[in-house]
Amino acid sequence: MVLEGLKAVLGRFRGRVRIVGQALDATEAQALVTTLDPDVVVADVRLRGSMSGLDLCRRLIEADPGRKVVLLSAYDDEQYLFQAMRAGAAGYLLKSVSGEELVRQLELVADGGKVVDPTMAGRAVASAARLQAGEFWPGAHLSLTQRESEVLGYLVAGLSNRAIAARLVLGEETIKSHVRAIFRKLEVNDRAGAVATALREGIFR
CATH class of the missing domain: 3.40.50.2300 (Response regulator)
Structure with a gap:
């Protein structure tokens, strides 16, 4: 279409x-x-x-x-x-x-x-200036969008896609799409890899 x-x-x-x-x-x-x-x-x-x-x-x-x-x-x-x-x-x-x-x-x-x-x-x-000054959300330096950063934070906390969708008031399919984008940008294949990268990079502690 x-x-x-x-x-x-x-x-x-x-x-x-x-x-x-x-x-x-x-x-x-x-x-x-x-x-x-x-x-x-x-x-x-x-x-x-x-x-x-x-x-x-x-x-x-x-x-x-x-x-x-x-x-x-x-x-x-x-x-x-x-x-x-x-x-x-x-x-x-x-x-x-x-x-x-x-x-x-x-x-x-x-x-x-x-x-x-x-x-x-x-x-x-304006965003480029803020990014240069380090005034941005966790993971911005790895090309994560603000929403993807939020989703990654919930992955680190151990929440399921359904639970994340409920927290952010979004559809579960939308969350799955964000998770796939996170995997691609962090160059990992699963949630465990994403969490490990987030902790290693100091995105979330």
């Missing part, structure tokens, strides 16, 4: 942008990019399969440092933006962006620019 919606939006601007290929997962996308060599790659942060859009971006940039990748996300969290920039992305835009604005930003990237969703730009600058 997201892919079809994006195609429909971009389809209204045929004189300014042309879709040369599409893929549903990172592996397929990587192969297509190699074959088609597009001017700009637009990728969702969340992709089907084991690789995220951030993982795809890193691989594309490693293969071709000049590759231009714009990430689309539903998350207006500055930490996701910082991760995208560290991965080498040329842009980070929210899915709430209008069609006209999306095309304008893609044109800027095609011309060599870097773009950040306007609604996030000011907050991102």
Whole structure:
């Protein structure tokens, strides 16, 4: 649905942008990019399969440092933006962006620019300053978002996903998604590994 919606939006601007290929997962996308060599790659942060859009971006940039990748996300969290920039992305835009604005930003990237969703730009600058000064939540230096840091704290305390969901007033599936992101960022495979890393890094004591 997201892919079809994006195609429909971009389809209204045929004189300014042309879709040369599409893929549903990172592996397929990587192969297509190699074959088609597009001017700009637009990728969702969340992709089907084991690789995220951030993982795809890193691989594309490693293969071709000049590759231009714009990430689309539903998350207006500055930490996701910082991760995208560290991965080498040329842009980070929210899915709430209008069609006209999306095309304008893609044109800027095609011309060599870097773009950040306007609604996030000011907050991102402020957060970067706070991060530099060490005024942030536990685990920020490991790219954990504030919510992921909260969830990790409850993992250290031994709470189940259901219990964490109740504490944070969130759905259990949302908590599972945060836990998977924590595992990926801490490069561990299970809760025990996440807890061990948190204690070793001094995130929680």
